Amino acid sequence: MPEPVLEAVNLTRAFGAVRAVDGVSFTLPKGGSLGIVGESGSGKTTTARIVVGLEQADDGQILVDGRPRTARVRGRAARLARAREVQMVFQDPFLSLDPRLSVEAVLRETLRLHFPGADHAPRIRQLLDQVGLGTRAADALPRRLSGGQRQRVAIARALAVEPAVLVLDEAVAALDVSVQAQILNLLADIREQTSIGYLFITHDLAVVGCVTDDVIVMRRGAVVEAGATAEVLNAPRHPYTRLLLASVPRPGWNPGRIAAERRAL
Numbered sequence: 001m002p003e004p005v006l007e008a009v010n011l012t013r014a015f016g017a018v019r020a021v022d023g024v025s026f027t028l029p030k031g032g033s034l035g036i037v038g039e040s041g042s043g044k045t046t047t048a049r050i051v052v053g054l055e056q057a058d059d060g061q062i063l064v065d066g067r068p069r070t071a072r073v074r075g076r077a078a079r080l081a082r083a084r085e086v087q088m089v090f091q092d093p094f095l096s097l098d099p100r101l102s103v104e105a106v107l108r109e110t111l112r113l114h115f116p117g118a119d120h121a122p123r124i125r126q127l128l129d130q131v132g133l134g135t136r137a138a139d140a141l142p143r144r145l146s147g148g149q150r151q152r153v154a155i156a157r158a159l160a161v162e163p164a165v166l167v168l169d170e171a172v173a174a175l176d177v178s179v180q181a182q183i184l185n186l187l188a189d190i191r192e193q194t195s196i197g198y199l200f201i202t203h204d205l206a207v208v209g210c211v212t213d214d215v216i217v218m219r220r221g222a223v224v225e226a227g228a229t230a231e232v233l234n235a236p237r238h239p240y241t242r243l244l245l246a247s248v249p250r251p252g253w254n255p256g257r258i259a260a261e262r263r264a265l
């Protein structure tokens with residue numbers, strides 16, 4: 001078993017009377033992919049936001065490479081170093097892309113911030129290549145791009161800082177199924193090429209079946225089941241997981257087959 005790159009220990013977060021995250025723990029091994037599934041309101045996004053640092057936990061700890069990820073950091077260098085630990089890709093990259101910057105400019109800005117003084121042109125080409133964007137897309141503004149292309153830009157921007165962990169929050173939820181398959185395949189390829197770890201937040205069990213090794217199932221802020229993805233999907237132990245699986249609107253649900261079909265698209 002590889003060393004853990006990310007550990008969440010007993011995270012809790014309440015909003016008034018709502019216990020959004022209630023004692024959540026998990027471990028992501030280096031280069032691994034962990035899914036967090038659950039219905040809307042189960043606490044997935046709050047957990048992800050705590051990991052990234054967009055939200056503070058009331059209690060509990062996040063460790064990256066065994067070091068506690070402090071809730072607040074002071075100073076530019078510390079902030080940048082912290083950003084290099086964990087990057088996030090959101091459902092709608094349009095909201096997080098500057099409408100005035102071309103794809104190439106977005107990447108150049110990010111690289112300049114994190115690696116000042118270097119010649120960024122080769123790395124920009126490499127990143128564009130890695131996410132399958134051509135030179136025409138590189139010169140385009142976000143509004144000229146398709147949803148799938150924008151998500152590729154968001155992934156390239158996140159990869160530019162060479163994070164240890166990429167948190168993907170419903171990152172393919174807004175895309176058509178065929179484009180979803182392309183992005184999921186791309187993410188699988190990137191994980192094979194690098195030692196990046198994924199934390200994959202999704203309500204879609206088919207997505208979990210495709211791109212994660214392990215999964216935790218959340219309900220009302222708590223983890224109700226955890227294990228290897230194939231085991232959890234094929235032989236769920238908790239009634240809530242069974243319910244989630246039963247509500248997957250696909251006849252003959254079979255994650256292995258669906259993964260193969262997505263690859264074949």
Ligand SMILES: Nc1ncnc2c1ncn2[C@@H]1O[C@H](COP(=O)(O)OP(=O)(O)OP(=O)(O)O)[C@@H](O)[C@H]1O
Nearest residue numbers: 015018019020038039040041042043044045046047
């Ligand atoms: N900023 C906030 N203020 C108040 N309540 C919040 C806030 N953020 C989340 N909550 C509540 O915490 C609970 C968990 O929400 P969260 O968004 O983490 O769930 P989720 O599983 O990601 O759902 P979704 O997929 O709909 O985003 C919900 O009851 C939600 O209403």
